[in-house]
Amino acid sequence: LKHSSISTAQLAKICGVSQGTVDRALNNRKGINPQTRERILAAAKEYGYRPNIHARSMAGGRSSLIGVVVFDLDNQYFSDFLTSLSKCCDEQGYSTVVMFTEKDPGKELECIRSLYRMSVDGIVLCPIHSGEEYENYLLSLEIPIVTIGNRLCRFPHAGIDDRLAMAEATEYVLSRGYDHLIYVKPRLGQQNTSAQTLRLEAFLETTAAASAAVTVAAPDTAEASLLPHRQNVFICPTDVYALRLLRVARENAAGILGFDNLRLLDQLDIRLDSVSYDVSQAARLAAAYIIDGTPVTAPVRHTLILRGSI
């Protein structure tokens, strides 16, 4: 009663074969008569056979579980990603188990350990830790791990080319004639800040040769950085900051650029230019890497969505 779906043993009895043969048919293993395979497959479909993940993972096979480790759901970026990933995994018969680190390095380790103990088939991780020792630990788990948001040296990354995206966006801003760029830099208190670091570096490199003035400000000092008699523009490496500065920008006739293009913008009809990319593609890349081992070759493509705030 507990599990409505039938077991391989029952299937075996029904088809008049052994459990081993059923296993060979179900899991596309070699060494089985094509006819008996078809017969078993047909019966499996008829009786609605579904593998039991617990038994399977105990016997050393896949668990069909994929772990996801993110900060929280405060930033809609993660919500967007989760929705896509969950859908993507579902379609392939996998379930996702999400855990939150709340940007606490200790919790990150706890999350990973928990997921490992659940014998997930892989982990999608937005890391806050970094360093060789940490990566060694992750590698020792011997399960596929792919990063999102922040990066790790020896693991694939499902995301955009942060450097290129920010460089292009900055160039566009410069081309619009602004002569004072205020980069709103988050406090980089954490360990792994690769995403934000790459964006900042790209911004600095791109503006190095420009004639425009440049200020790098903390979120709470951004407003005070506005210069009079200048064409000011806020460059925000996250929509979250941009949203908070939207009013200030408008009141001071300054331009403003966001990053991530949260669904929120369209949902609430907010006129904020933002660097956008296909989150579902990132999710697909991550899932494909974990499920099929498909290597992540190219970064996800990005676009600048213009709504008139620059």
Add this chain to the structure above:
Amino acid sequence: LKHSSISTAQLAKICGVSQGTVDRALNNRKGINPQTRERILAAAKEYGYRPNIHARSMAGGRSSLIGVVVFDLDNQYFSDFLTSLSKCCDEQGYSTVVMFTEKDPGKELECIRSLYRMSVDGIVLCPIHSGEEYENYLLSLEIPIVTIGNRLCRFPHAGIDDRLAMAEATEYVLSRGYDHLIYVKPRLGQQNTSAQTLRLEAFLETTAAASAAVTVAAPDTAEASLLPHRQNVFICPTDVYALRLLRVARENAAGILGFDNLRLLDQLDIRLDSVSYDVSQAARLAAAYIIDGTPVTAPVRHTLILRGSI
């Protein structure tokens, strides 16, 4: 190597007892010498023993997995709830498995079936289905199920008293002297719309005896419902609608009330009055019901958060 944590068998060998005794100690079962129990518990702690959920659930015990079925993460309400629930479950050694229905009744059944097959210990469900037949099916699963958002007759609900909350909010609005109340009613195309239905009913009952004019409008016709030379106010049963109407309200000097008090409001410093309640308390109630069987006796308390939009 796969599972770094030791097994009950190993613990048994270490303590010089049988596996059965270890089980009795670990799971607070009766019929064991308090001294041997302490000895085993100490060893378990020392060696970092952690139960294997797959083995446990296969043997007919708990899986320490709790299923969550919600529409999606578009509405921040669900993100808020999930964050709280996940935290709450974590603290008690449970993990959550989230699935999305996308308001598709067929998917809702799929989600529940999947979770059931994973032998989750219980399900937190925001139902879109309803009706006796459906409830019978859920009951036949013989696992604890608690609803959030929408309700079902024969299952506990972790949430506020929607009727009372809307009634009180409406009364407050009336007390502020508005003489034209525009209720923004969602399209109730789904099957289970209990939450929205209760709120609308409460609004209508509360305004029945009032002298103020009342209009019930669809989200896209709300603006057109504004009456000239009147003190208009929008009553939105969801912050999502309120956020979209915020500008219209301001431009027309109309009041506006939201519902749910999304974290977004504080995050972006949005001045919207909204009916608020402690989401984490709802999460705790839901978790306690599933984990310990604690009955949900009283609804979660609500408050009206005033930010000057009424």
Add this chain to the structure above:
DNA sequence: CTGTTAGCGCGTTCAG
């Protein structure tokens, strides 16, 4: 109070 045993459903040997 404690030890022993069986079995959950599946993957993986090893024989045939």
Add this chain to the structure above:
DNA sequence: CTGAACGCGCTAACAG
């Protein structure tokens, strides 16, 4: 190509 047997880690039932 197929069948039989074992073990994963745990709970439950029965013996002592």
